Amino acid sequence: MRENNLLGLMIVLAPLSLASVGGATAIYAPLQHEAVELRQWVTPQEFLNYFTIMRFMPGPSSMLGALIGWKLEGFWGVLVATLSLYVPSSLVCYGVARSWSHFAGKPWHTAMQRGLMPVAAGLICAGVLNLFLLSGGSLAYAGMIVSVAAVLMWKQKLHPTPLLITGALIFETLYQLNLL
């Protein structure tokens, strides 16, 4: 039974590793279909709970698969699920990164590099806007975003962790004062 579950995790998650193009959310629908309906590893309510937990967890949200692994086989389930989720896509990325640095210094490489930079910059800017709108676009968020960015621009070498903890404390205070 145990081997079956671990093998099943691998069979379900490894293809999803390569299917998660454009963010981990792309795999939620197929994962739900496999884990809830076809294999009945978790109930619909459990899947929904896992989804909520992942919003409060560090790391990629596709670690949801690891929670399913935990429910099935404990620690080994987590390990097999994590490896299945990230090793296949990492191998592809490694291949691309390797050939990319192999050609460093060629004229087309420089052009590609310079061409990709503004695309990346535009993506990050759009990411800030979308996350802000997703959070409800409140004044508290806007104030926090701008002040944290200002502090980080001003102190280039500052470790961000104290700022994140300060952010948690400020929002906690606002919540206790019924201002959030």
Added chain:
Amino acid sequence: MQSKSSPVSLFEIYTCFFWIGLLSFGGGLMPWIQREVVTRRNWLSNEEFLPGMAMSQVLPGVNSTNVAVYVGQHLRGAIGSAIALSGILTGPIIMVVFAAFSYQYVLGVPAIQAAAAGVAAAAMGMMLCTAISAVQACGLKLAPICVMIATFIMIGILHMSLITVVAIMTPISVFLSWPKSTQEHSTQVHSTQVHKADSDA
């Protein structure tokens, strides 16, 4: 570009990505990685990091693990990639096990949700900081600014799919930044190296 006098140790790579993985609440890890790897440690320049970031978003897999693999490869090759990947995943694995034990108690406590929202808001601030430094790295020239704005509008306002936008904008942007002559190319490479030397100092 890998002409560092002393290579970054595998232990440093692991520790760096371990903390990024463990502490990066509230979604996007990209600003963390950019800040730790480019701004604070000078392992890569923005010129080297940003293309990797763009590629990581289009390749299959999660952006953050892809960038970890990219940075690890750049610093120490295959073993660097493996170390960076395991570093960035160690923290989340620990947290998932912890969450599996305790989530019934933790979820639904509004005070905890407020604190988590505070972390998320601060993390967005960090993302804004990364956005500003990425825009600065592109320089004040017409072509990159137009590409930046077009990408921003297509993703952020028109909500087009990421793959489509990158597939449209990358060829245009690469065409616009193609070196006009070999001489210009050599000055560009030279300026990158000068930048690198500055950041090493």
